[in-house]
Amino acid sequence: MTLIFWQNIISPHQLPYIKEICNVFPDIKVLLVVEKQMAEHRKLMGWKTEAVQQRDGFKIVVNPNATQIKSLFEHNPIAQHFFxxxxxxxxxxxxxxQSLNYKVKRHLIVEGPTFYKRPRVLHLIKTFIKEKKYFNKINKVYAIGNEAKLWYETWGFSSNNIVPFSYCVEKTKSTNEVSKNLDYVPKLLFVGSLIKLKGLNQFLTVLNKLPYKVVFDIVGEGIEKENLKKIACNTTKHDIRFLGSKSNSETRRLMCEYDCLVLPSLYDGWGAVINEALMSGLFVLCSSNCGAQQLIIDKFNGIVFSHKKKNDTYNALKYCIKNIEHIRDNKTAIKDWSTCIEGTTLAKYFVSALHTEQSITPPWKVINSNKI
Known part of the structure; x- marks a missing residue:
């Protein structure tokens, strides 16, 4: 069997499971076809794709022309394709x-539409005009986040043909030890672009109402930085620090020094920083607008709060502060649990879902009661 992935870049949020497929299943060959190595705006955000070792079962094709694209279909007549x-x-x-000219199986790996830019009705109209004609040509949808699942159900895909899926990040290269913060003051971390959609304006306003001191470090750059600094200056209670932009490797090293990751997004198709935090043993406070909320097991590895519910953000923060010792003691358990979202595990799940016509439970939903 040959699996061909068509993507815009070598994404550090998909590469870990893609390159593991042929390790777990030696009889499967994998081709990753991308337009470019990495997008410039992603480089500015600290994204970096490490040197990828190609081998007999795994190859990467960069920036193919029309002839090369056609050749990939002609030389792999029974391959399955993932767009x-x-x-x-x-x-x-x-x-x-081009794939429509061949009798091949096609699948999507996709987030849901972004309703914050345009209302749902406009997405429905655009999809009806431009995409619906292709839907009967698609075998499975690997849905990144619940919004994607709901969207493709709207268009008639059955639950058996929609695979709940996750983005995936590399394991940390640190030892298996997790660092426990011994300070009394809880340490919270945000990582991401400083834009309105990340919800930091609202979060800082709530944080300022909290009667307990915290350290809150913010990693990232963006157009909202000065506004956020002004909000932060209105409190003398908390230690709010802006650390600027850092590479992904620097951020991953930093994470073990914190207790909780905060991602209060007003919209986030997924939020792979949540994967990174869980794999470092951090407790996660994220909004219900994050696709990665589906990884959160309430009060074990985090809390999902809603911006629409009064005091919900405040109560999530309060829980974190009041239970900080338990959260710190639970770091190793969270990190152990996170093996369910590592590349090898997701590679097995990806191929298993491909081979069955039945719904299967995602690995992050298979809860080991001994760990929780």
Whole structure:
């Protein structure tokens, strides 16, 4: 069997499971076809794809022309194809349209639409005009986040053909030890772009109402930075620090020094920083607008709060402060649990879902009661 992935970049949030497929299943060959190595705006955010070792079962093709795309179909007549970003990326869309000339199986790996930019009705109209004609050509949808699942159910895909899926990040290269913060003051961390959609304005306003001191470090840059600094200056109670932009490797090293990750997004298709935090043993406070909320097991590895519920953010913060010792003691258990979202585990789940016509439970929903 050959699996061909069509993507815009070598994504550090998909590469870990893709390259593991042929390790777990030696009889499967994997091709990753991308338009470019990495997008410039992602580089500015600290994204970096480490040097990837290609081998007999795993190859990468960068920036193929029309002839090369056609050749990939002709030389792999029974391959299965996985498309990420046919709405946004011309090369991926070109490859998808080329695939229609061949009797191959097509699948999507996709987030849901972004309703914050346009109302749902406009997405429905656009999808009906531009995409619906292709839906009967798609075998399975690997849905990143619950919004994606609900969206494709709206268009008639059965639950058996929608696979709840997750982005995936590399394991940390640190030892198995987790660092326990011995200070009395809880340490919270945010990592991401400093834009309105990340919800930091609202979160800082709530944080300022908290009668307990915390350290809150903010990693990232963006147009909202000065506004956020002004809000932060209104409190003398908390130690709020802006650490600027850091590479992903620097951020991963930093994470073990904290107790909780905060991601209060007003919209986030997934939020892979949640994966990174859980794999470092951090407790996660995230909004219900984050796709990665589906990884959170209430009060074991985090809390999901809603911006729409009065005092919900405040109560989540209060729980974190009041139970900080338990959260710190639970770091190793959270990190152990996170093996369910590592590349090897997701590679097994990915292929298992491909081979069955039945719904299967995602690994992060298979809860080991001995760990929780």
């Amino acid at each position: 990420s970003g046919i709405r946004a990326n011309p090369m991926v869309l070109q490859a998808f349209k």
